[in-house]
Structure formats: structure tokens, C-alpha cells
Amino acid sequence: MNQPLVEIRTSPHIHSSPTVAQIMRNVTYALMPLVAFAVFQFGISALALIVTVVTATLLTESLFAKLSGRENTIFDSSAAITGLLLALTLPPGFPLWMGAVAGFIAIALGKTLFGGIGFNLFNPALIGRAFVQAAFPVAITTWSPAFAPGRFVEFIPSTLTMPLMRPADLTPWIEKINASAGNAVDAFSGATPLAAWKFDGIATDSMDLLTGMVTGSSGETSALLILLCGGYLVLRKMMNWRIPATVLAGAFITALLLFLFDSEAYPDPLFVLFSGGLMLGAIFMASDMVGSPVTPLGVLIYGLLIGFFTVIIRTFGGLPEGVMYAILLGNALTPLIESVTQPRVYGDKQKKGNSA
Amino acid sequence: MMGLFQSLFTKTFAHGIHPPTSKGQTHQLPIRRMPFSDLITVPLSQHFGAPSKPLVHKGQEVVRGEPIAEADGFMSVPMHAPVTGVVVGVELTPTAKGPKTEAIIIKTHPSASQKVMYGSEYDWQNANAEDLIHEIQNTGMVGLGGAGFPSHVKMQVPEDHQIDTLVINGCECEPYLTTDHRLMLEMTDSLLLGIRIALKICGAKKAIIGIEDNKMDAVAAIRERLDKSDPISVGVVKTKYPQGSEKLLITALLGREVPSGGLPFQVGVVVNNVATLAQLGELIPERQGLIERVVTIAGPGVAKPGNYMVPLGTPLRFALEHAGYFGDASRLVLGGPMMGNTAASLDVPITKPVSGILVLEPTESNSEQQKIYPCIHCSHCLEACPVNLNPSQLGRLAAKREYEVMASQYHLNDCFECGSCSYVCPSNIPLVQYFRIAKSVNRERSS
Numbered sequence: 072m073n074q075p076l077v078e079i080r081t082s083p084h085i086h087s088s089p090t091v092a093q094i095m096r097n098v099t100y101a102l103m104p105l106v107a108f109a110v111f112q113f114g115i116s117a118l119a120l121i122v123t124v125v126t127a128t129l130l131t132e133s134l135f136a137k138l139s140g141r142e143n144t145i146f147d148s149s150a151a152i153t154g155l156l157l158a159l160t161l162p163p164g165f166p167l168w169m170g171a172v173a174g175f176i177a178i179a180l181g182k183t184l185f186g187g188i189g190f191n192l193f194n195p196a197l198i199g200r201a202f203v204q205a206a207f208p209v210a211i212t213t214w215s216p217a218f219a220p221g222r223f224v225e226f227i228p229s230t231l232t233m234p235l236m237r238p239a240d241l242t243p244w245i246e247k248i249n250a251s252a253g254n255a256v257d258a259f260s261g262a263t264p265l266a267a268w269k270f271d272g273i274a275t276d277s278m279d280l281l282t283g284m285v286t287g288s289s290g291e292t293s294a295l296l297i298l299l300c301g302g303y304l305v306l307r308k309m310m311n312w313r314i315p316a317t318v319l320a321g322a323f324i325t326a327l328l329l330f331l332f333d334s335e336a337y338p339d340p341l342f343v344l345f346s347g348g349l350m351l352g353a354i355f356m357a358s359d360m361v362g363s364p365v366t367p368l369g370v371l372i373y374g375l376l377i378g379f380f381t382v383i384i385r386t387f388g389g390l391p392e393g394v395m396y397a398i399l400l401g402n403a404l405t406p407l408i409e410s411v412t413q414p415r416v417y418g419d420k421q422k423k424g425n426s427a
Numbered sequence: 428m429m430g431l432f433q434s435l436f437t438k439t440f441a442h443g444i445h446p447p448t449s450k451g452q453t454h455q456l457p458i459r460r461m462p463f464s465d466l467i468t469v470p471l472s473q474h475f476g477a478p479s480k481p482l483v484h485k486g487q488e489v490v491r492g493e494p495i496a497e498a499d500g501f502m503s504v505p506m507h508a509p510v511t512g513v514v515v516g517v518e519l520t521p522t523a524k525g526p527k528t529e530a531i532i533i534k535t536h537p538s539a540s541q542k543v544m545y546g547s548e549y550d551w552q553n554a555n556a557e558d559l560i561h562e563i564q565n566t567g568m569v570g571l572g573g574a575g576f577p578s579h580v581k582m583q584v585p586e587d588h589q590i591d592t593l594v595i596n597g598c599e600c601e602p603y604l605t606t607d608h609r610l611m612l613e614m615t616d617s618l619l620l621g622i623r624i625a626l627k628i629c630g631a632k633k634a635i636i637g638i639e640d641n642k643m644d645a646v647a648a649i650r651e652r653l654d655k656s657d658p659i660s661v662g663v664v665k666t667k668y669p670q671g672s673e674k675l676l677i678t679a680l681l682g683r684e685v686p687s688g689g690l691p692f693q694v695g696v697v698v699n700n701v702a703t704l705a706q707l708g709e710l711i712p713e714r715q716g717l718i719e720r721v722v723t724i725a726g727p728g729v730a731k732p733g734n735y736m737v738p739l740g741t742p743l744r745f746a747l748e749h750a751g752y753f754g755d756a757s758r759l760v761l762g763g764p765m766m767g768n769t770a771a772s773l774d775v776p777i778t779k780p781v782s783g784i785l786v787l788e789p790t791e792s793n794s795e796q797q798k799i800y801p802c803i804h805c806s807h808c809l810e811a812c813p814v815n816l817n818p819s820q821l822g823r824l825a826a827k828r829e830y831e832v833m834a835s836q837y838h839l840n841d842c843f844e845c846g847s848c849s850y851v852c853p854s855n856i857p858l859v860q861y862f863r864i865a866k867s868v869n870r871e872r873s874s
Contacts, residue, residue, distance in 0.1 A: 077756070077771065078758045078769065078789050082760075083765045084769070086852075087444070088853075090798070091800040092798070189800065189803050360803045365809055366809065415815060416841050417678075418688075
């Protein structure tokens with residue numbers, strides 16, 4: 072027997088799947104039903120917006136890979152996830168050029184600046200969204216009706232706004248749709264369930280919120296669908312279920328306390344759970360591994376804080392929705408949370424906190 | 428449903444991983460003797476501690492079982508001739524770990540018999556602990572589970588400590604390995620005898636054999652031989668890696684936690700491997716030395732996998748040929764796939780701590796499976812680490828070479844390198860490899 076080629080490595084010699092690329096790929100799969108529902112609900116405008124934002128994030132990722140001379144990382148799917156999530160949080164009639172700006176900022180400021188995948192402090196999609204929220208406050212709060220007739224053949228007027236131009240006012244278009252529907256009761260007022268509650272004190276039926284028969288950002292309307300998609304990732308062990316669970320628990324507890332305090336002034340906790348971007352944020356953004364703590368106790372604190380902040384911002388802040396800022400705040404607190412929640416090591420005489 | 432219900436109550440430790448056990452290839456194959464190779468190489472340092480001192484010279488005839496090297500102090504063991512033959516040299520030879528060490532090379536006598544020619548009867552039942560410890564040292568016994576720590580040192584309990592329980596480690600949690608499993612089935616009486624000897628030495632009132640619940644046939648075989656009043660009992664533990672780590676086995680069976688940096692005697696326990704005690708049960712009553720051990724040879728690269736009784740000092744090449752190694756490019760692992768080392772050459776001898784030889788397929792370089800990504804904070808490693816470290820944080824510190832911070836603030840030295848973190852890491856970060864480097868750099872700096 073000749074000397075064969077023997078490979079020298081250190082242990083362990085076996086490895087489990089999945090890899091980062093597999094996890095990221097599965098997250099994109101999990102987002103596909105949300106994309107499909109957004110297109111079904113809002114038509115070609117939503118589709119164009121999603122394609123534009125994802126293209127922007129992928130191009131930005133490639134551009135910075137080229138500029139920094141690093142390997143192009145678009146194939147790990149993480150930039151695509153950022154693009155998809157960002158697009159799903161935008162109003163369906165959001166001008167495409169603004170969507171492209173949001174995508175660029177998300178990757179450039181939110182991810183590459185920190186050193187790329189694994190190093191970003193904040194969720195890149197939310198950085199992109201926070202930027203356009205500040206830059207285009209009107210466009211990002213302009214909602215269009217769900218299931219508008221003709222949504223598969225014509226764009227929402229604001230979608231095709233020329234770059235650097237102010238989007239068209241949607242009021243005449245909405246009036247036209249309301250007139251053609253001929254039903255004054257279901258007439259679209261231009262408000263999301265959250266805004267309707269906050270500014271007019273109108274509560275939306277929980278069932279409609281669950282199934283997504285309401286308006287809102289492209290991908291956040293159906294709480295049930297988001298839950299199912301998240302469930303897929305949890306079953307495949309590609310998502311830490313504790314994060315969404317604690318975020319939702321934090322929001323529920325806070326809302327319940329307020330509701331018990333005064334059930335006239337504050338909304339029903341179930342409404343709080345199923346409305347706005349909370350479900351999408353809790354399941355797909357707060358759970359983004361990179362910006363969340365790794366310690367078990369840290370995860371608990373992080374999740375509860377995000378849920379708490381969301382309700383506090385919604386209730387006492389100037390905006391109807393607070394999920395985005397709550398998650399960004401949670402991301403910012405992550406290093407601190409981690410540093411004070413290091414696990415107790417086996418055999419360590421020091422119990423948590425108090426020194427021997 | 429019943430199984431699920433039972434598994435909720437099966438004893439275990441927190442965290443850990445569930446790699447494929449890969450034991451199907453060999454767990455039903457009885458132990459078979461391997462013939463002698465023409466040359467047997469007995470390295471003088473196969474154990475933890477001082478190398479043995481040779482007692483023989485070139486040209487000397489030796490018989491199977493005869494002492495050929497003596498212990499150099501208490502922290503050392505003697506060596507015995509695995510075959511009848513003639514010493515052809517005492518010289519430097521390559522070892523599996525890399526550096527050459529001194530070894531006694533014996534040319535096997537053409538008609539050498541398997542019968543052990545050396546030894547005398549010993550009445551262990553009427554001996555005291557001190558004598559027994561001396562006799563154990565004379566057998567050259569070391570921990571056969573893989574550590575290679577001299578057994579007599581392990582059984583020597585410091586005077587100010589009381590041992591109440593002897594724990595016998597029959598977990599065999601490493602994938603592929605089936606030697607302990609076969610020993611428990613085929614050498615059950617020797618094992619129980621070895622346990623009684625160990626009980627006498629450490630003065631414990633009871634002994635618990637910890638066995639993972641994927642070896643219920645071994646559990647039944649042992650329980651059959653025990654009655655209710657016996658101080659020996661079997662404790663079934665969950666099949667989970669690294670259940671066979673002695674500290675974690677103590678926690679699973681007794682609920683005690685060995686202090687950080689401490690040893691089991693500090694919580695009143697001595698732990699021994701089943702293979703060690705089964706061999707002692709055979710050797711002590713005959714006053715013989717350790718000259719062979721059971722080795723699992725398995726993996727996709729061998730045609731005749733099995734559990735072999737291999738004479739110590741058999742060259743790896745000979746053992747692999749016997750097991751039908753195809754000779755292809757591969758990874759040769761000595762021990763289990765989680766903690767074993769790869770052998771750099773086929774010309775190294777099988778030594779006392781080698782429990783398995785695995786022929787695994789070479790890793791595919793440049794594949795997606797091998798690509799290393801930055802840490803994405805998925806926290807899988809924290810959920811895997813059996814001693815509750817934060818491998819994610821440690822890995823990030825290692826990348827910045829902050830080795831001292833790793834030790835002073837993040838308990839680097841509590842890591843026993845089980846490899847669970849590297850196993851689960853989706854970014855393929857070689858975490859445990861980083862930690863080994865960090866530890867050795869710290870050791871060098873402090874010395």
C-alpha cells in the first residue's frame with residue numbers, strides 16, 4: 072500500500088447543517104407568501120415596488136463589494152432579505168424612486184458601513200425605512216386601498232413619480248375608486264387601522280386584521296400569514312422563536328395593562344397584536360439574529376423591551392406606528408443587554424451578579 | 428408516545444447536541460482478535476505524565492506480557508511487551524501527534540502465541556487500598572476512554588476528601604465508537620470485578636454505571652448480574668453529546684456540579700471508564716500488564732469495520748489493512764469524530780488511549796458547506812455549549828486576539844474542547860480550534 076493522501080485537520084471532524092447561506096435562502100422562501108399576498112392585495116404597484124427595492128439592495132451590495140475589493144456577497148441572500156423586508160414595510164403606492172433610495176441606504180448605511188453581514192448593529196431594512204420616513208414623511212404615510220379594482224392593470228398614481236419629484240395627490244384617484252365601488256359604507260378613508268384608531272378612535276375587527284382584509288404597508292396586513300411563514304422557519308430551526316414570542320408578549324402585557332387601566336382610551340390588546348407592523352416586525356425583523364442578543368436572558372429582555380416600546384410609542388408618541396423605532400432601540404441596546412446577561416458557567420461558584 | 432414520556436425523565440445535563448450516532452456499522456459486531464503485525468512499536472510516552480524508562484536493550488528476547496519499561500515516578504506507568512519476540516531497537520519513532528518520541532520496537536516471533544506468558548495470581552480481596560493502587564500502577568493502566576491519565580493516580584483520593592460514589596462511564600457518546608458498548612456486553616463479569624476492586628480502593632459505598640439509553644441491551648446484560656443489595660447499579664442517561672464528559676455525567680446522575688477548575692473528588696466522586704475497569708478486572712487477579720485494547724475501526728473508508736482487540740503498538744497501516752482500508756485519500760481520525768485527532772501518517776503505532784480509528788471521506792474544499800462566514804449571532808453555540816459558555820463572544824474575541832480577556836472574563840479555561848460549538852456553527856467558524864490556540868498562547872505567556 073502506498074502512502075495515501077491523508078488530510079490533517081483538528082476536531083471536530085463532523086459538522087451539522089444548516090449553513091448561513093441555507094438559513095438566508097430559507098428566510099427568502101418564507102417571505103415569498105407575503106410577497107404574493109401583497110401583490111394579490113395591491114396589484115402591480117406592490118410588485119414593482121418590491122422588485123425595485125430588491126434590485127436596489129442587490130446592486131448596492133455588489134457595488135460596495137466591488138469598491139472594497141471583497142468577494143461579492145449577494146449570493147448569500149442576506150441583501151435580498153433586506154430588500155424584501157424593506158419593501159414589505161413600505162406603503163404599496165410608495166414612489167419607486169424613493170424605494171430605490173431606501174434600498175440603497177439600507178445596504179450602504181445599515182450594513183456595509185458596519186462591515187457587512189454579521190457586523191451591522193441595526194437591522195439594515197429598518198435603517199432604510201427610518202431614512203425614508205424622515206426624508207419623505209408624506210409619501211410614507213400615504214395609503215392606498217386594498218383590493219382596488221383594476222389593481223392588476225394600472226399603477227397607483229404615486230408609484231411612477233419621476234425621481235426627485237413630489238408624488239401626485241392620491242385623493243382624486245381614491246374618490247374615483249370609491250365612486251366606482253358605489254358603496255359609501257366601505258368607502259376608503261385613506262387611513263390604516265392604526266391611524267383610524269389613533270386619530271378617529273375607530274377600532275378595526277380583529278378577524279380582518281388577522282386575515283389581512285385591511286390596508287397598510289405592502290406586506291404587513293395579514294397577521295396570520297406572517298405567523299405561518301415564521302412558523303416555517305421555526306420548524307426548520309432557522310429562527311429563534313423566543314424573540315418573536317417575547318416581543319409579542321411584551322406588547323400584549325403592556326397593552327393589557329393600559330386596557331385594564333382604561334378600556335375606553337386604550338385599544339384592546341388583541342388589536343394591538345394584530346395591527347400595523349408589529350407581527351412583521353416581531354417575526355422577521357426583531358428576530359434578525361445579527362442585531363439581537365445571543366444570551367438566553369438577554370433575548371428575554373430584548374424582546375420584552377421591544378414589545379413595550381412599540382406600545383408606548385404607538386400610544387403616547389406622535390406617530391400611529393412604533394415598531395420600527397422600538398426594534399432599532401432594541402438593536403441599540405443589544406450590546407449592553409448582552410454584557411450584563413452573560414450565562415452562569417458550569418461549576419462557577421459565583422451565582423449571577425453577587426460576588427463570592 | 429411512551430418513549431417520549433420516558434425521555435422527559437431520563438437523566439441528562441443541560442444543552443449539548445445530537446449528532447448522528449453512526450454506530451450501526453459496528454455496534455452488533457463482536458470483539459475479534461487482530462493478529463500480530465511483524466513489528467510492534469511501543470512508545471514510552473502513551474500516557475499523561477513522565478515517559479516510562481526502558482528495561483530492555485537491543486537484541487533482548489521478550490515474552491508476551493513481560494515488563495519492558497518501568498514507571499518513572501508516581502505520575503508514570505510501566506509498559507509490557509504486547510508480543511513474544513526480540514527487541515530490535517529503542518529509538519525515536521513518529522507518533523500520531525507529530526513529534527517523534529522514544530519507543531521500544533519488537534520484531535514478532537514467527538510462532539508467537541496469543542497466550543500471556545507472564546503474571547501470577549493475586550488475592551486482591553485481602554489487599555489494602557495502598558497495595559491495590561500499587562498493583563494498578565504495575566498493570567500500566569491509563570484511562571482508556573481517551574484521556575490517557577494514569578488510573579492509579581485517578582483512584583488515589585486526597586486524604587482530606589471522602590468518596591461516597593464511584594461513577595463508571597459507559598456513555599460512549601462519541602459517534603461511530605462501539606468499544607465500550609461491546610465490552611459491557613461481552614466482558615460484563617470482568618467489568619463488575621473491576622468495579623468491585625475500584626470500590627475497595629476509593630472506599631465508596633455505591634457505584635453507578637452511567638449508560639446512554641441507546642445501549643439498553645448493555646443495561647439489561649449488567650442488571651441481570653446484579654441483585655438488589657448490590658452496591659453497583661446502572662443509571663440510564665439520555666443519548667446526547669457530550670454525555671460522556673465526566674463532569675457532565677456526574678451532574679446527570681447525581682445532580683452535583685464539579686467546581687470550575689476542580690476535580691470530581693471535590694464533590695465526593697471518582698469516575699472511571701468501563702473499558703478501564705473491565706481491563707483491570709482481567710489484569711489485577713492475574714497480576715498482568717496492559718498489552719491490548721478494544722478499538723472500533725469504522726467509517727465509510729473501510730470494507731471490514733468492526734471492534735478489534737488490537738495488540739498495543741500495532742502500526743496503524745497494519746490495523747487498517749486488516750479492516751479492509753481501500754487506501755484512498757481520506758481523513759484518518761484516532762478516537763471519535765468530535766474530539767479525536769487526525770493521524771498524519773500510517774506509520775504510527777496504536778497506543779493505550781486510542782479507542783477508535785475512523786476512515787472518513789476527505790472534506791470538500793470550496794464547497795458552500797465549508798465556507799466561513801462572520802458570526803451572525805444565531806446563538807446556536809450557546810444552546811449547544813454543555814458548560815454554558817458564550818462561544819459566540821469568545822470567537823469574536825479570538826478573532827481580535829484578545830486571548831487574556833477570553834480567559835479572565837469569559838471563562839475560556841472552563842472549555843473542555845468538546846467541539847459542540849463548532850459542530851453547530853452555521854457560519855463554519857472553527858470556534859474550538861480558536862479556543863485551543865487561545866489557551867496555548869495564554870499558557871506560553873504565563874510561563
